[in-house]
Amino acid sequence: MANDPFNLDEAGEWVGLWWVPDAPDNQVPGVLRYDPEGGLSLSLIGTFEDRITSSPAPGLTAYQEGARTWNVIHGAAEQREITLLGCIATSGKRTMFARVKSPDKQTVTATTAIIGAHVSDKKDAAxxxxxxxxxxxxxxxxxxxxxGTLGAPDGKIDGTGCIxxxxxxxxxxxxxxxxxxxxxxxxxxxxEQRKGGTVGRMxxxxxxxxxxxxxxxxxxxxxxxxxxxxxxxxxxxxxxxxxxxxxxxxxxxxxxxxxxxxxxxxxxxxxxxxxxxxxxxxxxxxxxxFFTCDSLPFKDVVPRWSEAHARLQTATNMILGLRYAPARFIENNLLTAVGAAEVLHRGLRIDEKPFPKAEFTAMRDAMLGQVPEEHRDRFKGSIHNDPTLLDRLRSLAARPDQDAIALLVPNVAYWATRTTRARNDLAHEGKTPKHSFEELIAVVEVTTAVVILNVLHELGLPRERQREIVQEHPQLRATSRSAGNWLEPPESDS
Structure with a gap:
């Protein structure tokens, strides 16, 4: 239908006239094409001036290297106003010295198109x-x-029903x-009448x-x-x-x-x-x-997500990246998962200083007093009253429903210790010799799950639902099994 929104996974084409806003009388015919994979491309029968020129002397025009770009191009096509943003000429052909005169051509790509309005730029409150x-x-x-209903008199489906x-x-x-x-x-x-039958749809x-x-x-x-x-x-x-x-x-x-x-x-x-x-x-x-509007109503989750989105977006992006674009090497995934945990802990604004401020200041000043003056600034920059990675991991595990955490990772202290050791070994030595490949996988999966449970907890997901997720979600069930196999201390250490 003409009033339906334009789906981004479908191709489209608009034939019309196009111009640069500061030269509206120079209208050039052309075709705008949109392809889901290739993006936006404007093929002009004619050209916009994309050469960079200067006038070093009266009557003299010098052409410089490079090409002009246009923040905005306007158009009129299919009885609609169109705005193209972020436009760059990718190819062109001028025929001023050709034996047979033919129209110039130019191809322009754009990052964004607004089909139905003219605006001056992305910041135009239109x-x-x-x-x-x-x-x-x-x-x-x-x-x-x-x-939908099915007819079933006497408990037997009889072929009747309705939508x-x-x-x-x-x-x-x-x-x-x-x-x-x-x-x-x-x-x-x-x-829809088809040769093999009739299809009814909404x-x-x-x-x-x-x-x-x-x-x-x-x-x-x-x-x-x-x-x-x-x-x-x-x-x-x-x-x-x-x-x-x-x-x-x-x-x-x-x-x-x-x-x-x-x-x-x-x-x-x-x-x-x-x-x-x-x-x-x-x-x-x-x-x-993980949840729908049944378990976390729309009117509740949107205000919480609006407030938390900017703070938690980096951590959630890193976690989603592990699911949908995982690196081929476990070391990359380890750094991403642990990095997401650290970023999340900071984003949650958990005020957990290891030492009271006055006590820390006194200790720092006493240490600096023993350092030669020429090295004092460098030494001072390395002293921080911040929690360690081990502290942050333990803190994150203590926030969601503790029954859900217990189902996920039975021994939180051991997981936090082994995760910290793996990250530090990789960051400082370039390898993780004290961890097997299977244990590193468990570390990545458990750390990822702890981050997820924290984000869901921050949004107010009920504790009962947190437990159900660990018990029922295929990925978290597998993570729980992996934690039981690889993140329990050896009997000699227990």
Missing amino acids: FSAAEVSVEDLGFWAASSAFE SVKPVEAQSVVVDGTEYCLAHTHTLPFF RDTAFVRVTPAEPFALSAALKAASLVQDLVALATHRAAGVIWLRLEVAGTESTLPNGQSVPRRRADVLYSPAVLGKHDAKAVDRNHV
């Missing part, structure tokens, strides 16, 4: 709302417009003046609508899309790609002569998100999900 759909959002929402549609009530919450709304939209019934799509109190820019919309994307990725423990992003253009609402209001004009955003969503791909397996 929009009033953003709507985003990401993979597995409908499953995470734990709601659907569809209900019914009931609009889903939107859920919304306001965070710092911005409204987040979880909503559904569904298509009308459609019957589509229910979940999306999040973000409405700030004041008009906002594309950069803010991309940030809001990332917020939703990262939340669903955390909840489903898999990469959640952006399927589509649509904006409402501020100031475009109107009223018909009969008094009926006309909605604001909408614009589709074409860009390359961190993960590209596949709108027809198979949904996540329910056994692989």
Whole structure:
């Protein structure tokens, strides 16, 4: 349908006129093409001036090395305004000295396209709302417009049944003046006649609508899309790609002569998100999900995630990277997992100084008094009143539900000690001679799971659900078995 958002995993083409905003009368015909893998490419029949010139003397033009780029190119195609951002000419052909005159050609690539609006740059506050759909959002929402029934008189399925549609009530919450709304939209019934039979179908799509109190820019919309994307990725423990992003253009609402209001004009955003969503791909397996809106309601998790996202994003990105783009060598994964734990501990702002401030200052001053003055600054820079890695790991293990932690790693002290030893040996000696390959795998998996449980705990996931995750999630069940096999002290040490 023409009003449907443009899916980022589908190709598109727009034929129109294009110009640079500071030269609107120089309009060049061309075709904008979007490909999910190749991105945005504008093929012009004609050229924008991309040569860098100077005038060293009157009447003299000098051409310099390099080429111009354009922050913005505007266009009009398919009866829609189009803005291209981050534009670079990648190829061109001029024919001024050719025997047979033919049109010049130029190809321009862009990082982002806004199909439906002209804006001056990414910071132009031209929009009033953003709507985003990401993979597995409908499953995470734990709601659907569809209900199905099967006829089974006397307990036997008789071949009858129905699929019914009931609009889903939107859920919304306001965070710092911005409204987040979880909503559904569904298509009308459609019957497709095929040679081998008839297919009847409808589509229910979940999306999040973000409405700030004041008009906002594309950069803010991309940030809001990332917020939703990262939340669903955390909840489903898999990469959640952006399927589509649509904006409402501020100031475009109107009223018909009969008094009926006309909605604001909408614009589709074409860009390359961190993960590209596949709108027809198979949904996540329910056994692989950490939580849905059933266990952590939308109105509760969004304010908590909005507050924690910036603080915890680095740690969660590192952990997701271990799941979806793991390094080939266990040493890299070890540094990533332990690094995520350290980053998370700092992000949680846990104030755990090993020594009281006054006591530490006195000890530091006494030590510095024994150091020659020419080395004092260097020595002072190496003295910190910060917890050690061992302290941080123990602290993280003490935060989530302790029954869940006990199920995951029976001996927290031994895990923390062996993890610290492995990281320090690798960082300081370049190898881990006192750890077997299997033990290093266990260290990485347990540390990763402890980080995950901490993030879920920070979002307020109920303790009962934390235990269920360790018991039921395939990855965490395997991690628990690995911890029992490789992270228990030898009998001679017990």
